[in-house]
Amino acid sequence: VSNAGGLGTLAGGYLSPEVLRAEIRRTRALTDKPFAVNLFVPTAVHDPNLSAALDALGPLRTELGLPPAPVITSWAEDFDAQLAVVEDEHVPIFSFTFGIPDAEALTRLHDAATITIGTATNVDEALALEDAGVDVVCAQGAEAGGHHGTWAGDPWRSLIGTVALVPMVCDAVHLPVIAAGGIMDGRGVAAALCLGAGAAQLGTAFMLTPEAGTAAPHRRAMRTARATDTALTSHVTGRLARGIHNRLMEELQHVEVPPYPVMNALTTDLRRTAAQRDDGELMSLWCGQGAPLARDGSAQEVVGALMANLVAVVQDLYASSADNEAGT
Numbered sequence: 001v002s003n004a005g006g007l008g009t010l011a012g013g014y015l016s017p018e019v020l021r022a023e024i025r026r027t028r029a030l031t032d033k034p035f036a037v038n039l040f041v042p043t044a045v046h047d048p049n050l051s052a053a054l055d056a057l058g059p060l061r062t063e064l065g066l067p068p069a070p071v072i073t074s075w076a077e078d079f080d081a082q083l084a085v086v087e088d089e090h091v092p093i094f095s096f097t098f099g100i101p102d103a104e105a106l107t108r109l110h111d112a113a114t115i116t117i118g119t120a121t122n123v124d125e126a127l128a129l130e131d132a133g134v135d136v137v138c139a140q141g142a143e144a145g146g147h148h149g150t151w152a153g154d155p156w157r158s159l160i161g162t163v164a165l166v167p168m169v170c171d172a173v174h175l176p177v178i179a180a181g182g183i184m185d186g187r188g189v190a191a192a193l194c195l196g197a198g199a200a201q202l203g204t205a206f207m208l209t210p211e212a213g214t215a216a217p218h219r220r221a222m223r224t225a226r227a228t229d230t231a232l233t234s235h236v237t238g239r240l241a242r243g244i245h246n247r248l249m250e251e252l253q254h255v256e257v258p259p260y261p262v263m264n265a266l267t268t269d270l271r272r273t274a275a276q277r278d279d280g281e282l283m284s285l286w287c288g289q290g291a292p293l294a295r296d297g298s299a300q301e302v303v304g305a306l307m308a309n310l311v312a313v314v315q316d317l318y319a320s321s322a323d324n325e326a327g328t
């Protein structure tokens with residue numbers, strides 16, 4: 001993506017510090033353009049109750065030939081150690097979601113001239129990011145695929161569509177805003193720019209690229225997805241996320257599950273094994289509402305098509321407004 005003229009982001013949230021360092025170095029070997037590294041700000045969980053979740057997961061694990069309970073050594077990667085790698089490797093741009101890193105960490109990143117991008121799903125979060133001295137706000141609308149970043153307020157009430165959220169965030173903060181959620185092509189990017197965003201962030205649009213590493217059943221589900229096929233669940237990982245509705249969402253719907261990252265850790269090997277067995281019903285099929293608009297092609301082709309389409313859309317808009325002014 002970076003080589004094609006976009007800002008590629010290395011998803012570091014689930015990588016150990018050692019693997020993260022190796023991936024940053026591999027990215028540097030593949031591009032001399034700027035890129036970002038993204039991490040998950042940790043959420044504290046005290047004494048989670050696992051019993052109902054383990055009871056519900058047991059039969060599903062047996063179906064996949066897994067032992068009844070997962071073996072878990074830690075709920076999540078060590079954020080401080082991951083961040084130390086980001087700092088140590090002088091990553092040019094650091095983006096994060098699920099919260100705000102502490103003030104000391106942000107000061108260190110600023111001193112190292114690292115640009116910081118924080119995720120907001122409502123106006124309060126955007127204001128808090130600005131107060132904390134973050135450089136750029138990514139406004140993530142409800143259409144977005146994968147986890148929703150909400151960390152202040154009720155996630156179900158922070159499901160604000162991108163068209164409503166972006167101008168509200170632009171009006172509230174004095175920072176550059178990136179629009180995310182449901183943006184799939186040049187039309188979407190043009191709309192985001194019209195709403196006041198300085199850039200657009202796309203996830204789902206890249207998921208059919210070979211570079212995305214999307215598992216085969218996930219690709220198949222996306223290729224046949226209709227506009228009504230995605231759903232929101234907070235029961236697969238303990239955090240609100242959007243993906244194609246499947247049996248795993250159904251099975252866990254009424255189970256009392258521990259919060260993220262605990263539930264995420266409890267379901268990781270189940271979901272991974274289902275993906276390896278080509279079973280799209282027991283894995284997570286994260287993607288956004290725009291899934292039916294996702295296209296095949298390399299990441300470079302997706303970025304190229306986006307840019308060409310954006311230019312065409314803006315030219316059409318300009319031509320029709322010039323026609324209107326001329327009274328034609």
Ligand SMILES: Cc1cc2nc3c(=O)[nH]c(=O)nc-3n(C[C@H](O)[C@H](O)[C@H](O)COP(=O)(O)O)c2cc1C
Nearest residue numbers: 011097144145146180181182202203204286287288
């Ligand atoms: C499969 C998938 C994985 C994602 N992983 C991350 C992540 O690791 N960190 C993050 O900040 N956002 C992540 N996101 C959310 C994106 O950053 C972005 O907000 C979202 O994709 C925008 O909406 P769209 O999917 O409609 O393009 C992910 C999205 C998807 C679909």
